[in-house]
Amino acid sequence: MSAPTIETRSMTIAEALREAIREEMRRDERVFCIGEDIGIPGGFGGAFTVTLGLAEEFGRDRVLDTPISEAGIAGAAVGAALAGMRPIADVQYADFLFCAMDQLVNMAAKMRYMSGGRLSVPMVMRAPCGATTRAAQHGQSPESFFIHVPGLKVACPSTAYDAKGLLKTAIRDDNPVLLFEHKLLYGSKGMRAEKGALSPVGEVPVAEYTVPFGQAAVRREGCDVTIVAKLLMVYRALAAAKRLAEEGISCEVIDPRTLVPFDVETVAHSVRKTERLVIVDECPRTGGWAGEVAAEIQEKAFGCLDAPIVRVTAPDTPVPFAPVMERYYVPDEDDIVRGVREVLRWR
Amino acid sequence: MELRSRDDMVRMYRQMQRIRQFEEKVNQLFLEGRMPGTLHLYVGQEACAVGVCEALQPDDWITSTHRPHGHAIAKGVSLNSMMAELFAKTTGCCGGYGGSMHVGDPDVGSLTAIAIVGGSIPVASGMALGFKMRRTDQVVACFMGDGAVNEGAFHEGVNMAAIWDLPVVFVCENNRYGASTPVEQVVRLEKLSERAKGYGIPGITVDGMDVLAVHDAVAAAVERARFGGGPTFVECETYRYVGHSRTDTRGYRSREEEQEWKLRDPIPRLAAHLRDLGEATEDELRAIADEVAAELGEALRFAEDSPSPAPEDCLRNVFAEEVALR
Numbered sequence: 001m002s003a004p005t006i007e008t009r010s011m012t013i014a015e016a017l018r019e020a021i022r023e024e025m026r027r028d029e030r031v032f033c034i035g036e037d038i039g040i041p042g043g044f045g046g047a048f049t050v051t052l053g054l055a056e057e058f059g060r061d062r063v064l065d066t067p068i069s070e071a072g073i074a075g076a077a078v079g080a081a082l083a084g085m086r087p088i089a090d091v092q093y094a095d096f097l098f099c100a101m102d103q104l105v106n107m108a109a110k111m112r113y114m115s116g117g118r119l120s121v122p123m124v125m126r127a128p129c130g131a132t133t134r135a136a137q138h139g140q141s142p143e144s145f146f147i148h149v150p151g152l153k154v155a156c157p158s159t160a161y162d163a164k165g166l167l168k169t170a171i172r173d174d175n176p177v178l179l180f181e182h183k184l185l186y187g188s189k190g191m192r193a194e195k196g197a198l199s200p201v202g203e204v205p206v207a208e209y210t211v212p213f214g215q216a217a218v219r220r221e222g223c224d225v226t227i228v229a230k231l232l233m234v235y236r237a238l239a240a241a242k243r244l245a246e247e248g249i250s251c252e253v254i255d256p257r258t259l260v261p262f263d264v265e266t267v268a269h270s271v272r273k274t275e276r277l278v279i280v281d282e283c284p285r286t287g288g289w290a291g292e293v294a295a296e297i298q299e300k301a302f303g304c305l306d307a308p309i310v311r312v313t314a315p316d317t318p319v320p321f322a323p324v325m326e327r328y329y330v331p332d333e334d335d336i337v338r339g340v341r342e343v344l345r346w347r
Numbered sequence: 348m349e350l351r352s353r354d355d356m357v358r359m360y361r362q363m364q365r366i367r368q369f370e371e372k373v374n375q376l377f378l379e380g381r382m383p384g385t386l387h388l389y390v391g392q393e394a395c396a397v398g399v400c401e402a403l404q405p406d407d408w409i410t411s412t413h414r415p416h417g418h419a420i421a422k423g424v425s426l427n428s429m430m431a432e433l434f435a436k437t438t439g440c441c442g443g444y445g446g447s448m449h450v451g452d453p454d455v456g457s458l459t460a461i462a463i464v465g466g467s468i469p470v471a472s473g474m475a476l477g478f479k480m481r482r483t484d485q486v487v488a489c490f491m492g493d494g495a496v497n498e499g500a501f502h503e504g505v506n507m508a509a510i511w512d513l514p515v516v517f518v519c520e521n522n523r524y525g526a527s528t529p530v531e532q533v534v535r536l537e538k539l540s541e542r543a544k545g546y547g548i549p550g551i552t553v554d555g556m557d558v559l560a561v562h563d564a565v566a567a568a569v570e571r572a573r574f575g576g577g578p579t580f581v582e583c584e585t586y587r588y589v590g591h592s593r594t595d596t597r598g599y600r601s602r603e604e605e606q607e608w609k610l611r612d613p614i615p616r617l618a619a620h621l622r623d624l625g626e627a628t629e630d631e632l633r634a635i636a637d638e639v640a641a642e643l644g645e646a647l648r649f650a651e652d653s654p655s656p657a658p659e660d661c662l663r664n665v666f667a668e669e670v671a672l673r
Contacts, residue, residue: 032480061480067510072469072503079473082458083408085480087473102500106463107470114449115459116442117664150665150672174667261670 008203012187016160016204017050017126020167021088023208025058028086031171032062034073035090035126039063047092048128048181049188074100074125078107078176081123086171093138094127094180097146108176109151123177124170130182130232130282131314131330132194135321141231141282141314143180144289147259153177153213154259158185158234160202162257165211173213182231198235214261218270222250225340226270228293229280230256233331237280240336251340259289267293268300275306276343280331285313307346312339351559353626359401359558360621360632363393363614364639366417369426372643373416373433377593382433384446389417391588394613395520396421398561398583399488402569407486408456408474410467413448414587415460418490423455426646436653443656444664464525465491465498468517472504475513475572486572487515488565494525496539505578509546512577516568519582520555526591527599543580555583556611559620586611 011019024031037043038051039060045052055063066073070091077089091097097104104125111119131139146154153175157163163181170177187199219234220241229237234255241251252270256262271277277297281290290311297309312331320326370390376382389396392414400409400421411418419429424440432439432450439445440452441459448462458474461467471489478485495501496519508515521539523530536542543550549571553564561583568579586608590597597605621627662672 030481067503067506069503069507071500072472072507075466075469075500075504076473076476076507079470079475080477080480081473082470083474083477083481083485085477102463102466103469106466107461111459112667113664114441114445115451115453116439116444118441118453119459120667122667153666 007206009206010201011160011204012199012201013157013160013163013181014048014050014186014188016164016202017167017181018052018054019204020164020171021051021054022057024168024171025054025062030084030086031088032064032085033088033090034064034066034077034080036066036068036073036092038090039065044192046090047192048183048186049190049192050126051090070096070099071103074103075107077123077125078103078111078121081121082111082119086122088124088126088171090126092128094129094142095137095140097125097127097142104146104152104176105149109149112175113151120174121176122174124167124179125176126179126181128183128186129180130184131319131326132183132196133321133323133326136318139319141180143259144283144287146178147289147292151176152260154180155213156180156230156257156259158182158231158255159200160204162211162217164204165209166213166257168210169213172210180231184232198232200235211257213258214263216254216256216263216266218252218266219255220251220253222252222274224250224274225252225276225278225343226267226274227251227253227278227280227336227340228256228267229253230259231282233280233282236331236333237336239333240340243333243337244340249340249344262296264296264300267297271297271301272304275304277305277309278312278336278339278343279309280312280336280339282314282330284316285311286316288313307343310339310342312336355401356617356621357627357635359397359562360614360617361635361639362397362401362421363558363617364636365426365642366393366396366420367614368636368639368643369420369429370416372647373430374589383435384433386447386593387414387591388587388589389414391608391612392520392522392555392585393417394558394561395518395555395583395585396490398558399490399518399565401562402566403456403486403488406456407488407569408458409488409490410458410471410474411451411460411490412467412492413460413462413464414492415448415450419450419452419457419460422457424450424452424457426642427649428452430646430650431653434650434653435655436650437656438649438653465495465500467491468495468500468504469507471515472508472513475508475515476511479511479513484573485514486569488569489515489517491517491519492525493519493521493523493530493534493539495519496542497533505546505548505580508578509548512575514572515578516565516572517578517580518565519580520585521582522585522587524587524591524600527595538582540580540582548578548580550580550582552582552584555585556608556613556616558613558617
């Protein structure tokens with residue numbers, strides 16, 4: 001019996017996100033976009049072109065341009081969600097989420113709980129993250145802040161397939177969801193193209209699909225070391241794994257796809273096989289997601305570990321500007337290879 | 348002032364009595380150590396909540412603050428579910444998850460109160476945006492204190508409502524103090540309603556100790572909001588007779604100042620108005636107060652007889668679906 005052929009098209013993450021929004025806005029009139037510079041005629045379609053062309057199809061009432069007011073955007077999304085809508089809010093850079101922190105942490109995340117389960121806040125907050133020579137206030141990866149907030153879900157797509165499927169799931173979810181999109185993975189074109197971007201192009205099915213939350217993807221199978229990485233770091237981990245394979249070291253690379261909920265079982269299962277774990281993260285080291293994964297795995301699979309878990313992360317500094325410093329700051333293939341060698345020292 | 352029916356005015360009187368008596372009762376229960384938590388009482392400000400909510404339809408919404416009891420009662424949250432919430436019982440309007448600072452009931456258009464000063468303002472604008480997009484004709488009344496006008500959230504939320512003509516009425520209860528800080532020390536304006544000019548919307552100041560004056564002003568603002576005219580900022584000049592919270596002994600203001608404000612108490616004021624018009628006798632008004640006292644006694648019994656949540660219930664209601672949390 002042969003597997004049925006699935007008809008697909010190649011697209012970038014920016015295109016996949018746009019298609020997810022377009023399909024959901026067609027499917028459900030409660031869905032709308034709200035953010036800065038997202039629908040202005042002659043504008044950019046959001047900072048990274050994701051909403052380009054949507055205002056033409058859906059009108060500017062459903063692709064709603066706002067003042068530069070991130071707390072207002074987040075609060076308006078919370079309120080609209082409480083009033084029965086399904087907003088997709090947009091900040092131009094994930095760094096600006098800090099301007100909206102009160103609305104996200106005290107309102108979006110807690111209205112359901114404080115009401116004893118009587119209220120729902122079905123909203124999506126999209127946020128471009130990652131260091132891209134924009135320095136300390138336009139290059140952060142603040143995902144770790146949000147996994148610490150009960151009531152928020154956090155998704156981190158690294159492929160076009162996941163970007164579309166996870167965003168559709170996020171829009172249909174009855175909880176507030178933060179979607180972190182890496183600036184070097186968008187594949188934005190024209191004026192908004194990113195220097196040094198990886199811009200992975202992936203196959204996306206023509207037919208309707210969603211990607212469920214809480215299911216990690218094994219990007220590469222291996223038996224010597226498990227590497228867990230998200231967003232841009234998935235690609236760097238895969239490059240490191242490829243290089244190590246030439247030396248006969250077999251790495252399994254796992255992409256969690258969502259940080260909350262987190263598929264700890266897939267990672268634990270892999271670690272039971274490899275007995276070694278390296279976690280790669282562009283977030284700063286202290287109090288970060290990598291440390292959280294390490295804690296989970298040592299609780300779940302301590303007996304299987306043959307080596308201390310190694311974190312390969314950004315250092316505890318702001319994001320630097322000078323390209324030479326930024327390259328040092330963001331974990332790269334060499335850093336990951338070193339991390340893998342470190343866990344292999346314990347025989 | 349528009350003509351009102353006797354029934355309207357008597358209902359406002361009863362609502363103010365319900366808030367006043369509820370607050371006095373829960374204060375006593377707190378002092379007796381029978382309730383957990385903290386308490387921000389609304390005593391003195393009853394005309395604001397009642398004047399506003401009487402101008403709203405049942406399917407209109409209010410957003411509230413850390414001092415929410417009066418707003419919730421005025422919008423129709425039952426005394427039973429209010430009292431049970433303060434007693435941290437499962438029958439409370441938040442099931443024991445919220446407490447005094449988060450009372451509200453979505454079934455009567457009273458949003459679970461937001462206790463971050465100014466935090467509810469962008470949310471209120473967002474709700475109004477949602478209603479406008481859905482073309483439901485619903486209006487949101489957003490309560491805030493004088494302290495909220497200095498929060499950044501005030502600026503962002505009011506501005507968005509203004510530029511999009513959202514159906515929201517911003518009701519600022521200026522009770523003269525942000526905790527212990529006098530308002531004139533933190534705002535340069537004569538009237539807080541002058542802030543409205545900066546957003547290109549109407550701003551008015553009314554006597555917040557006169558329920559009929561509040562009602563008149565807000566009814567006009569609600570009408571304007573409902574028919575696409577956009578938001579209005581209504582400042583109600585009022586006074587809280589009690590401290591900011593349960594430990595506040597009010598050392599920052601004089602007893603004389605308090606007495607002056609109490610001479611303007613909204614409840615005897617409406618009672619006198621009703622008697623002067625021959626719409627109600629002293630006996631009828633006393634009967635209302637007695638009925639409210641009986642209702643409150645029933646609410647107290649209901650709260651005390653209700654079950655407490657199980658400790659592990661704290662793991663529920665984090666997400667829409669039940670998730671195994673630890």
